[in-house]
Amino acid sequence: MLSRNPNDAMEKKTPAICVFCGSSLGYSPRFREVARDIGAGIAAGGFSMVFGGGSNGLMGIVASAAAQGGAKVQGIIPAFLQALEGLTAEEQLIITPHMQERKTLMLQMSDAFLVLPGGLGTFDEFFEVATEAQLGVHRKPIIVVNVEGYFDALDTMLRATVEKGFAKPMILELYHLADGPEAALLALREALEVPAQA
Ligand code: AMP
Numbered sequence: 001m002l003s004r005n006p007n008d009a010m011e012k013k014t015p016a017i018c019v020f021c022g023s024s025l026g027y028s029p030r031f032r033e034v035a036r037d038i039g040a041g042i043a044a045g046g047f048s049m050v051f052g053g054g055s056n057g058l059m060g061i062v063a064s065a066a067a068q069g070g071a072k073v074q075g076i077i078p079a080f081l082q083a084l085e086g087l088t089a090e091e092q093l094i095i096t097p098h099m100q101e102r103k104t105l106m107l108q109m110s111d112a113f114l115v116l117p118g119g120l121g122t123f124d125e126f127f128e129v130a131t132e133a134q135l136g137v138h139r140k141p142i143i144v145v146n147v148e149g150y151f152d153a154l155d156t157m158l159r160a161t162v163e164k165g166f167a168k169p170m171i172l173e174l175y176h177l178a179d180g181p182e183a184a185l186l187a188l189r190e191a192l193e194v195p196a197q198a
Contacts, residue, residue, distance in 0.1 A: 015192050016074070017042055018050040018110035020125040021058040022118030023085060031117050034147045035061035037181035038114060043069025045185060045194065050110045052102070052125075053077030053093055054085030058116055063091055074109065076102050103128055112141045112188055115175075117150040126154075126175075133174040134167075141191035142175040145184045151177065 019042075025032060039062040042049050049066045052059055053075025067073045073091040078099050096102045107129065115126045129142055144151050155177055161167045176191070178184035189196060 014046065014048050014072070015111040015194060016048045016050050016109055017188065018106050018113045018129075019059070019062050019116065020052070020113065020118065020122050021062060021116035022122055023052075023054055023057040023059055024119060025057050025061075026117055028148055030148055031058060031150075032061055034145060034181050035116060036065045038062050038116060038145065038184065039065025039067075039071075040069050041181055041185040042066045043071035045189065047188075047194075048072040048074065050074045050076065050106055052081075052085070052106075052121075053091065054081070056085055058118065059085075062116070067091065076105050076109075078102050107132065107138060107140075110140065112143065112192055114184060114188065115142065115144045115151075117145075117147055123154075130171070130174055134171055141188065143184050143187050143191070144175050144177050145181065146177045146179050 019038065021035065035058040039049070043066050049063065049071050051063055051073070054060060054077065055063070063073050063075070075091040075093045076096060077085065077093065078096050078101070082095060094105060096105060103125070113129050115122065126142070126144070129140070132138055133140070133142065146152065158171060162169050162172060176187050178187050
């Protein structure tokens with residue numbers, strides 16, 4: 001079940017969506033299409049976007065599409081990654097001394113998390129917010145965009161973790177698998193209780 005902290009709703013008018021995704025493009029063109037659609041959908045939905053601040057790979061595509069659609073895009077990047085990952089033209093940037101501060105800020109500044117295909121950094125970010133949700137640190141929705149079944153193996157692993165007795169069944173309710181951008185954006189609106197755009 002997806003739910004959000006009711007206190008957040010009172011404090012913020014524009015929900016901020018944190019996007020985790022690859023600094024690579026992946027091989028399938030579908031990954032790029034979905035990244036564009038997610039960025040455009042964030043803007044069209046009236047959301048702002050928080051992300052890791054880089055211009056590479058799917059991250060850069062989502063951020064550019066969101067900014068071009070008129071969304072406020074907030075990058076949060078540790079100083080040591082700044083030179084490696086570059087920046088998109090449109091974003092506002094917070095530079096943190098370390099990765100851990102970046103993660104803390106991303107969690108604090110966001111109302112929901114969208115996870116798109118990516119590599120180890122993306123997995124790390126997913127597990128960071130999922131483990132914090134498991135511990136009750138936050139109740140923000142985590143929506144995993146399962147493009148071309150990319151996250152099937154992750155879902156299988158997490159189900160096995162429950163079946164083998166290493167996690168409680170509730171962990172399977174901490175994230176929602178969406179099979180594409182439309183389903184992901186719909187799940188996001190439902191979880192945040194944002195009405196559909198006219
Ligand atoms: P990747 O999915 O490996 O392409 O990484 C996506 C983004 O995640 C990178 O651009 C980094 O900004 C970020 N990242 C990489 N490694 C880590 C990590 N250990 N913890 C948190 N974020 C990371």
